[in-house]
Amino acid sequence: MIVLLKRMFPAMRVKISGLDPHQQYYIAMDIVPVDNKRYRYVYHSSKWMVAGNADSPVPPRVYIHPDSPASGETWMRQVISFDKLKLTNNELDDQGHIILHSMHKYQPRVHVIRKDCGDDLSPVKPIPSGEGVKAFSFPETVFTTVTAYQNQQITRLKIDRNPFAKGFRDSGRNRMGLEALVESYAFWRPSLRTLTFEDIPGIPKQEHYLYPRA
DNA sequence: ATCTGAGGTGTGAAAGCC
């Protein structure tokens, strides 16, 4: 899904409840390695296989949601989308984009940060820890980075679902076949997730739900 | 409502790497 500078697709979308409506919060995302392995796609078995050790770690980067900071009421009222998040494989990137290695597995994490804990938040600095900061991650959002698609079904999926790729769509495609394909890919399961905070601003327990995509 | 420029897509060929 990545090369040079690309958006993440499909984008992560989350819904949060349980925030203090009057408290200001930052929402941020970072992406961490799942393991220290490099992968390659094996066509004949249609599986990702370990192909060696991971490349050297890249500088940690943070995507701060552009609506930040905003009140808990604002965040809870909307579905929070990370569709503007950009990924790069350029380790020398100085624009604050999230840097990843190709052919590695990563886990996106959503961070909810109380404003007083996030005043020195920066795209090029690790997310602060402690009281007032909470991270959420969902195992089904783990993904493998590539510079070229390894699976033609994924290419077709993206062409049909990403508006910017409309120019590559065929007019007579079999929609039912596509829907079946969508169902078969875990990462494509509804990207809308819900985080529930029980005791804000004290920071909370995690709970999440899966919603069927309309 | 229409125009326009910036920027987001996958493709396919060529280059680079091991």
Add this chain to the structure above:
DNA sequence: GGCTTTCACACCTCAGAT
């Protein structure tokens, strides 16, 4: 030689200007 990465390209969306 096979796999991965990079690049130019055409086509598209989107947002701001008029």
